Amino acid sequence: MKKLSLVTKIFIGLALGIIAGLLLQNHVDIANTYIKPFGTLFLNLLKMVIVPLVFFSLMSGAIGIGDITKVGRIGGRTIIYFFGTTVIAILFALGFSQAFKVLHVEDFFSIDFNAEVSVNQANSIVDTLLNMVPTNPIAALANGDMLQIIVFALFFGFGVLALGACTHELAKLIDTCAEVMYKITDWIIQLTPYAVFALMTPVVAANGPDVLLPLISIIGVVYVTCIVHGIVTYSVSMKLFTKVSPITFFKEAAPAILFAFSSTSSAATIPLSMESSKKLGVALPIRSFVIPLGSTIHMDGSAIYQSIAAVFIAQICGVDLTLGQMLIIILTATLSSIGAAGVPGAAIVMVSMVLESIGLPLEGIALVVGVDRILDMARTSLNVGGDIAGAVVVAAMEGELDVEKTKQEVPVCPE
Numbered sequence: 001m002k003k004l005s006l007v008t009k010i011f012i013g014l015a016l017g018i019i020a021g022l023l024l025q026n027h028v029d030i031a032n033t034y035i036k037p038f039g040t041l042f043l044n045l046l047k048m049v050i051v052p053l054v055f056f057s058l059m060s061g062a063i064g065i066g067d068i069t070k071v072g073r074i075g076g077r078t079i080i081y082f083f084g085t086t087v088i089a090i091l092f093a094l095g096f097s098q099a100f101k102v103l104h105v106e107d108f109f110s111i112d113f114n115a116e117v118s119v120n121q122a123n124s125i126v127d128t129l130l131n132m133v134p135t136n137p138i139a140a141l142a143n144g145d146m147l148q149i150i151v152f153a154l155f156f157g158f159g160v161l162a163l164g165a166c167t168h169e170l171a172k173l174i175d176t177c178a179e180v181m182y183k184i185t186d187w188i189i190q191l192t193p194y195a196v197f198a199l200m201t202p203v204v205a206a207n208g209p210d211v212l213l214p215l216i217s218i219i220g221v222v223y224v225t226c227i228v229h230g231i232v233t234y235s236v237s238m239k240l241f242t243k244v245s246p247i248t249f250f251k252e253a254a255p256a257i258l259f260a261f262s263s264t265s266s267a268a269t270i271p272l273s274m275e276s277s278k279k280l281g282v283a284l285p286i287r288s289f290v291i292p293l294g295s296t297i298h299m300d301g302s303a304i305y306q307s308i309a310a311v312f313i314a315q316i317c318g319v320d321l322t323l324g325q326m327l328i329i330i331l332t333a334t335l336s337s338i339g340a341a342g343v344p345g346a347a348i349v350m351v352s353m354v355l356e357s358i359g360l361p362l363e364g365i366a367l368v369v370g371v372d373r374i375l376d377m378a379r380t381s382l383n384v385g386g387d388i389a390g391a392v393v394v395a396a397m398e399g400e401l402d403v404e405k406t407k408q409e410v411p412v413c414p415e
C-alpha cells in the first residue's frame with residue numbers, strides 16, 4: 001500500500017474526529033474520559049519542547065547570521081513587516097465585523113454580567129514592554145515566558161557573536177542542541193493525525209451543531225477575515241518583495257498551515273514552518289531567526305480574533321464603537337498579540353486586554369470561550385502562514401532567498 005503523507009493522515013484524523021464527535025453527542029463524558037486524554041498528552045508533549053525549541057533555535061539563528069549589526073538590521077526588518085501585516089489584519093477585522101453587523105448577533109445573546117470568567121487579568125501595555133526584560137533568565141525559562149526568553153536568547157547570541165572565534169565550539173553546540181530539538185519535535189509531529197482525532201472528537205461532541213448555530217456568525221467572520229487576509233496580504237507581500245509566486249508560497253506553506261490548524265500552536269509548528277521556509281529558499285540563519293521570533297510576536301490571526309470579539313461584544317452590549325475606540329483596538333490588539341505565547345488558547349487572555357482598554361465588560365469573553373478551539377484553529381493557521389511569509393520577505397530583502405542554495409545546505413547532523 002502506498003504510504004500516506006502526513007497531511008493526508010491529518011485530514012483523515014480530522015474527518016474521523018468530526019464523525020466520532022457527532023456520534024458521541026449524547027455521550028460527551030465518553031469522549032472526555034477516553035478520547036480527550038490522548039489529545040491532552042499530545043499538547044503536553046508539544047508544550048514540553050516549546051521553550052528549548054525557541055531558545056536554541058533563536059540563538060542558533062542569531063549566531064548563524066554572523067554579525068551583530070546584521071542581526072539588528074534583519075530584526076528591524078522582521079519587526080516592521082510583522083507590525084505592518086498585523087495592523088492590516090486588524091483593519092480587515094474591523095471592516096468585516098462592521099459589514100457583518102447586518103447579522104444582528106445581539107438578538108441571539110445576552111451577557112450575564114455576573115458570569116464567572118476565569119481569565120487572568122492581562123498586563124497593561126507599559127508592563128508588557130517592561131516585562132520583556134527578564135530579571136531572572138532562569139525563571140523566564142522555567143515559567144515559559146516567551147518574550148523574556150526571546151530577549152535573553154538574543155542577548156546570549158549577541159554575546160557569542162561579540163566574542164568571535166573563541167566561542168566557535170559553543171556556537172556549534174547551540175546549533176546541535178537546536179537540531180536535537182527539531183528531531184524531538186519531529187517525532188511528536190508524527191503523532192498528529194491521532195492527536196487531531198482525539199482533540200476534535202470531544203470538541204464536536206460537546207459543541208454539536210445546535211450550540212454552534214448562534215455562534216456561527218462570529219466563527220464565520222473570523223474564518224472569512226483570516227482567509228481573506230491570508231490570501232490578499234501574503235500574496236501581495238510575495239508580489240511586492242519577492243519573486244516567489246503566491247501559488248508556490250501557499251503550496252509550500254500548506255503542511256505547516258495544516259499542522260497549525262490541528263495543533264493550534266504556532267510554537268509547536270516551528271519545525272514545519274522552518275521546513276516550508278527552506279523549500280521556499282530562505283537561508284538557514286534567517287529562517288531559524290525569523291520563524292521562532294514570529295511564533296511569539298507575530299499573530300495576525302489572533303489580532304483579528306481579538307478585534308472581532310471586541311466588536312461583537314460591543315454590539316451585544318449595545319455600544320457603538322467610536323473611531324477613537326477603534327484606534328485603541330488597533331494598538332492594544334497589536335501589542336497584546338506580541339506579548340502572548342504561540343500556544344493553544346493564548347488569545348483568550350489577550351481579548352481581556354482589548355475589552356478592558358475600551359471599557360467593555362470582561363464577562364463578554366464567556367460567549368466565545370466555548371468555541372475557542374474552533375476559532376483558535378483558524379487564527380493559528382494564519383499566524384503560521386504570516387511567519388513563513390515574513391521569513392520569505394526578509395530573506396528576499398537580504399538577498400538570501402535561493403531555492404537552489406537551500407537544497408544544497410549541509411545538515412548540521414547528517415542522517
Ligand code: ASP
Nearest residue numbers: 265266302342343346347
Ligand atoms: N494558538 C495561537 C498560536 O499559537 C495563539 C492564540 O491565538 O491563542 O498562534
